[in-house]
Amino acid sequence: MIAVQNPNKISTNGLGRYGEEVAARRLAEGGLCILERNWRCAEGELDIVALDGDTLAICEVKTRSERGFQQPAEAIDRTKADRLRHLAERWLVERWPIHFSRLVLAAEQAWGVEPRPDAESGGPAPPPPGGVRIDLVAVVNPRRGAAAVEHLRGAV
Template identity: 35%
Template sequence: MKAKDALGRQGEQIATSYLADAGFLILERNWRCVHGEIDVICRDSLDTVFVEVKTRSSTAFGHPFETITEQKLTRIRRLAGAWCEAHADQRIGSIRIDVVSVLAPPGRLPLVEHLRGVFR
């Protein structure tokens, strides 16, 4: 496994733990379909939340939130729609897209930031 992939997996685990500790019910991780992958799908009260996790070891190449472009949001919206279609038998409620940033410098505690409702 490449170092970048390992860092990404570590960040997803940190983000999932953070969300669970904040009271979110984790439904799925790394859900895949022909259009791509959603990092984390969870429930926050009545909302079904699709979470994009961005992990970096530093901000040398910018903050992780800076990687969320309009194109990426469009892809996540399409994936959220595909997940809802595949789970039509479940109560979906309102949907929203959140982004969790994990800064994980080597040898230091990670810093987690959570942007709620990037798209509703």
């Protein structure tokens, strides 16, 4: 027997990619600076890493179709929340110094300040002044029209 897929149905992977694209656009429109998308390591993936002012926002994107039985927020249980916290810590150790030095260089250039010789060294970077929070971006894809997007700050 050959299974035929409904051509009007978006695959789960396709729906997820669509949701992440919509979420990134909405976050940027809301003033967040997207630092990375789909950062991966051996232990998992972070969908979106962004700066919200001086706060580092780790954004988990959950996308569902309008016909789905589960709301996006219901997909984050204790295990998933713990894993997101661990991945956020790992991202801070591995990636924050690089982004921090780039942000410092950009600020120095914008202010007309002579760049420091160690600005690109990737040396010790202070933690984000506003701390780190884990957000949920819930995207619901309706049958028709634009997706509904809800950004829940500090949801985890």
